[in-house]
Amino acid sequence: MDREAYLLHQVHPAKLATDITAGIASMGLMWQRRVATALVVAHVPAVLASVLLVRRDLTSLRRTRRGRYVLAHMPPAAQAVRLAGQIVAWWAAYRHRPAGVAAGIGLVVAGWSFGLVGSGDPDGTGIYAGAGR
Template sequence: MRLSDRVLVHQVHPVKISADVTASLASNILLWRAHPRAAAAVRVALPVAGSVAVLRLADLDALARTRRGRWVRSHMPASAQAVRLAGDALMAVGARRRSPSLLAVGALVIAAGWAHPWWPHRSTRRAPSCR
């Protein structure tokens, strides 16, 4: 499997998801309590460590053949990943400002990123030209 496919598939590995969720929760708590340096370290270090561990140790070829692996390969383009990242940033801002509503909006944006298959898509077919 190509590295780009491995990087995509590793996003649905349970260890990677756990690292991301744990980092977000811990970082948001630290931001809420006004510890921005510790929050930034946690928000970056845990997901990176999770990615390194999964990319080096997990059987991503087997994961790619599962329902989750097939789903992420066909429904998680870069645009959806960017939406998820933007949602995480909104959650961080919400935690820093102690705003439950911004935290909730960030969580909804992350959910929207995961819901990419249900986004409205433009047709790639061209309309017939009128000449």
């Protein structure tokens, strides 16, 4: 799968709904200290949604605001911040630390917000330089 398809599938409404729902459900399970179930709930639906979506033609997403945003402002570092935020939120939920859950969610939001702090599209092409074409 090429980098553009990988990025675009992340902003498909079905993928966003799957990831958000799975993230919330898995945090609830972590709060109950059901780690294995939480990890299955977090990852199986996300992987299935990805497998189904990357096989589709996602070029129409490229022309949407969210498509242009993710192509311009989602370098690997932003994705790492999003993952780190999810891990922090899970850890905090497991430890029953609401402030830590909020901090983890804040990191996820920060990862999605890379474009608001000046990273991304230095040449104005709408594609992050590291994304490949």
